[in-house]
Amino acid sequence: MPLNxxxxxxxxxxxxxxxxxxxxxxxxxxxxxxADPAHxxxxxxxxxxxxxxxxxxxxxxxxTWPATRTLVDDPELGxxxxxVVHGDQRFDYRRPVVAGDELVCTNTIEQISSRAGNDMITVxxxxxxxxxxxxxxxxxxxxxxxxx
Amino acid sequence: xxxxQPFRRPDLPAQTYRVTRADLVRYAGASGDFNPIHWSDxxxxxxxxxxxxxxxxxxxxLVGRALAAWTGRPDAVVEYGVRFARPVVxxxxxxxxxxxxxxxxxxxxxxxxxxxxxxxxxxGQRILAxxxxxxxxxxxxxx
Numbered sequence: 001m002p003l004n005x006x007x008x009x010x011x012x013x014x015x016x017x018x019x020x021x022x023x024x025x026x027x028x029x030x031x032x033x034x035a036d037p038a039h040x041x042x043x044x045x046x047x048x049x050x051x052x053x054x055x056x057x058x059x060x061x062x063x064t065w066p067a068t069r070t071l072v073d074d075p076e077l078g079x080x081x082x083x084v085v086h087g088d089q090r091f092d093y094r095r096p097v098v099a100g101d102e103l104v105c106t107n108t109i110e111q112i113s114s115r116a117g118n119d120m121i122t123v124x125x126x127x128x129x130x131x132x133x134x135x136x137x138x139x140x141x142x143x144x145x146x147x148x
Numbered sequence: 149x150x151x152x153q154p155f156r157r158p159d160l161p162a163q164t165y166r167v168t169r170a171d172l173v174r175y176a177g178a179s180g181d182f183n184p185i186h187w188s189d190x191x192x193x194x195x196x197x198x199x200x201x202x203x204x205x206x207x208x209x210l211v212g213r214a215l216a217a218w219t220g221r222p223d224a225v226v227e228y229g230v231r232f233a234r235p236v237v238x239x240x241x242x243x244x245x246x247x248x249x250x251x252x253x254x255x256x257x258x259x260x261x262x263x264x265x266x267x268x269x270x271x272g273q274r275i276l277a278x279x280x281x282x283x284x285x286x287x288x289x290x291x
Contacts, residue, residue: 031178032209033165036222048223057212057225061205062179086204088278090229096222139229 003119003144004078005112012071015105017130018063022099025055032056045098052099059097061089064125064138067105071123072142077109079121079144087120087141094134102130110139117146160251163214167202167236168244175206189240201235207247207275211268214249215281224283226261233277236270245270251281260285 022042029039037044038054045053072079097103104127111122125138172186181203184191192200208230216222238245248269255263266279 028178031171031174032206032213034209034213034216034222036216038222048221050223054222056209056222057215057228058205058209065179065181065205086232088229088231089205089208090227091225092227093225141231 002078002114003112003121004076007077007109008112009109011106011108012074013106015063015067015070015107017102017104020055020097020099020101020103022053024062025053025059025097025099028059028062029056032058042099050096050098055097055099057091057093057096060091060127060136060138063103064105064127064140067107067125068123068140068142071107071109072121079119079142083145085143085145087143088139089141090139092137092139094136097127097135101135103127103135104130111141119144119146160218160253163217163249165210165213165247165249166244167206167210167238167247168242169200169238169240171244172200172202172206172238175203175209179203179205181205197235197237199237199239202238202245204230204232207232207236207268210247211249211266211276211279211281214251214266215264215283218251219283219285221285224285225281226284227282228280230266230268230279231277232275234270234273234275236275247275254280 026040034056038048042052072081106126108124110124113120120141120143122139122141127136128134176182176186185201186203189200215225250267251264254265262283264281268276268279
């Protein structure tokens with residue numbers, strides 16, 4: 001079933017807040033081998049001017065991907081997540097994510113297109129604190145592989 | 149006067165990262181992405197892949213490490229985007245595979261933002277397309 005193009009421009013209600021914790025940042029940094037002490041030791045992060053440990057640059061995917069997935073589970077949109085391939089990804093930062101942030105994701109469908117039997121959908125996720133401070137925007141382009 | 153060139157080609161040595169099946173399992177747990185194409189040969193084959201493949205976001209994270217290595221900062225990235233062009237097959241052995249990251253400086257803006265074109269390969273083949281980052285270098289002097 002092709003994606004419903006009338007969904008372009010639609011913004012979904014914000015996600016429940018995601019609380020960024022120090023141990024999750026450490027775990028993620030360890031998993032990708034990011035050894036900079038600012039990811040692991042609060043004192044090292046404070047020396048750079050941050051209140052607590054700093055997340056690696058792709059860390060927001062930990063909460064933006066589930067937020068995007070919730071959106072694409074919208075039955076009216078008609079997206080079959082089992083056929084989804086991650087096409088591209090981009091982050092545009094106002095500031096790094098740090099432990100202690102309480103972040104809310106707001107998803108907007110920016111683009112829907114079709115090529116060679118595949119559907120493509122670009123979702124922008126605006127990430128802000130619960131105090132409305134913008135932190136980062138993430139764009140994910142998902143390719144929905146055509147059925148047989 | 150333009151600013152001193154913060155990066156010159158010799159300043160950006162290629163960075164290489166080894167990726168094994170154990171790394172995929174660890175990344176799955178840390179990221180919450182448990183798609184079985186990243187750990188099950190059976191499922192990977194069933195969807196037509198040549199084998200278990202690395203998470204695209206793991207590759208993107210490793211390139212993020214290269215950005216941190218080149219800038220000397222964990223917080224230098226202002227903008228960063230990639231297209232996942234080719235899957236990274238990770239064999240079930242102790243060697244795994246290796247990802248190589250190189251960069252060319254495209255532009256240095258008057259306000260100190262440096263744009264990089266990234267070349268990311270595995271086995272000599274490009275795995276990311278349109279891979280670009282903009283980084284802010286720290287002001288001269290300590291933090």
